[in-house]
Amino acid sequence: MRFEDWEPHYTAICETFGFDRAGDEEAARLIGSLSDTDDSVLLAKRIKGEVVTVCGNAPTLLRETDRIEGTVLAADAAADVLFRAGILPDAVFTDLDGAEDSFFEMNRQGAVMVVHGHGDNMPLLRHWVPRFVGPLVLTCQTRPFGHVHNWGGFTDGDRAAFAADALGAAAIRFAGFDLDDRSVPPMKQGKLLWARDLLSLIGYDL
Ligand SMILES: Nc1ncnc2c1ncn2[C@@H]1O[C@H](COP(=O)(O)OP(=O)(O)OP(=O)(O)O)[C@@H](O)[C@H]1O
Ligand SMILES: Nc1nc2c(c(=O)[nH]1)N=C(CO)CN2
Ligand SMILES: [Mg+2]
Numbered sequence: 001m002r003f004e005d006w007e008p009h010y011t012a013i014c015e016t017f018g019f020d021r022a023g024d025e026e027a028a029r030l031i032g033s034l035s036d037t038d039d040s041v042l043l044a045k046r047i048k049g050e051v052v053t054v055c056g057n058a059p060t061l062l063r064e065t066d067r068i069e070g071t072v073l074a075a076d077a078a079a080d081v082l083f084r085a086g087i088l089p090d091a092v093f094t095d096l097d098g099a100e101d102s103f104f105e106m107n108r109q110g111a112v113m114v115v116h117g118h119g120d121n122m123p124l125l126r127h128w129v130p131r132f133v134g135p136l137v138l139t140c141q142t143r144p145f146g147h148v149h150n151w152g153g154f155t156d157g158d159r160a161a162f163a164a165d166a167l168g169a170a171a172i173r174f175a176g177f178d179l180d181d182r183s184v185p186p187m188k189q190g191k192l193l194w195a196r197d198l199l200s201l202i203g204y205d206l
Contacts (some may be wrong), residue, residue: 001152001162001203003143007200010141013154013194017187021142023119028140028148031117031125039135043112046071046090048168053175055082055089056157057098059183060151061176068175073164075157078176079106091137093160096124099106114139116159117148139163158195165202177206 014021051070055061057078062085073091074082074089077098082089082125083106089113107113110137117125129136137149144150151166153159157177164172179192199206 001166003152003176005152006150009152009154009198016190017195019039019164020119024117024140026110027117027119027122027125027144028120028142030128030147031115031138031140032148033139034125034129034148035132035136036147037195038138039112040137040147040149042092042135043137044161044167046112047073047164049170051171051173052164052169053173054157054160054177055079056174056176056178057081058176058178058181060178064175067173069173070171071164071169073160075155077177078157079103079111081176087157093163095121095156095158096128097121098156099124100130103128104131107132107136108136112137114163116140116156128136135173136176152198154198155191155195157196160205161199162202172204174204174206180206 053068055074055078072089074092076094079089079092080100080102083102089111091114093114095116113132114137116139117191139149153162179196
């Protein structure tokens with residue numbers, strides 16, 4: 001999604017959760033300063049014209065591995081679940097709050113780390129971004145610039161779907177998505193409701 005189309009949704013999300021746009025802009029500058037790497041061409045190559053499966057971290061994920069086909073995009077902690085089950089994601093979309101040390105190994109084995117900067121994860125960005133030695137793509141939720149991208153989307157899972165849509169996936173499938181999950185804390189329930197609304201904008205009703 002183009003930033004001009006994304007911005008009104010982002011503004012509404014900030015109003016819902018009380019996020020500070022200036023903090024998100026600072027995080028965008030920070031992440032851009034932490035690495036010059038931009039493997040977005042490699043990411044696009046893995047997505048364009050391909051069937052893509054976006055894997056979320058709902059408790060149902062491991063029961064749904066038969067749904068996984070094509071290029072595998074893992075949302076944050078779902079990557080570790082898949083890796084332990086013997087599946088190396090092609091890319092991991094993460095704001096690093098679900099990051100595990102296994103992310104380094106996945107990255108060494110070729111998984112593209114798509115790291116998202118926002119106003120509430122700056123210490124995590126400083127810790128993790130300089131330590132990735134494999135393919136890396138940087139994203140933000142404010143206006144993109146240079147090597148810092150914004151394809152739209154909010155939670156790690158719906159951001160992966162927005163990237164797949166923007167980069168020309170032939171079809172997008174979903175595994176490990178339970179957007180009505182009441183076992184997660186209230187804030188996360190609110191984020192999952194936003195994920196549903198955003199995914200419907202690109203044609204997926206979950
Ligand atoms: N029931 C669910 N519980 C958790 N995540 C889910 C669920 N259904 C779908 N997802 C997707 O899986 C993604 C990764 O889940 P994880 O538990 O790592 O959450 P997270 O890193 O806290 O999410 P975020 O940082 O986006 O808030 C979420 O961002 C969401 O898009
Ligand atoms: N400022 C801010 N931005 C976000 C946050 C968050 O907690 N704070 N969480 C996200 C995914 O859950 C995505 N974007
Ligand atoms: Mg996360």
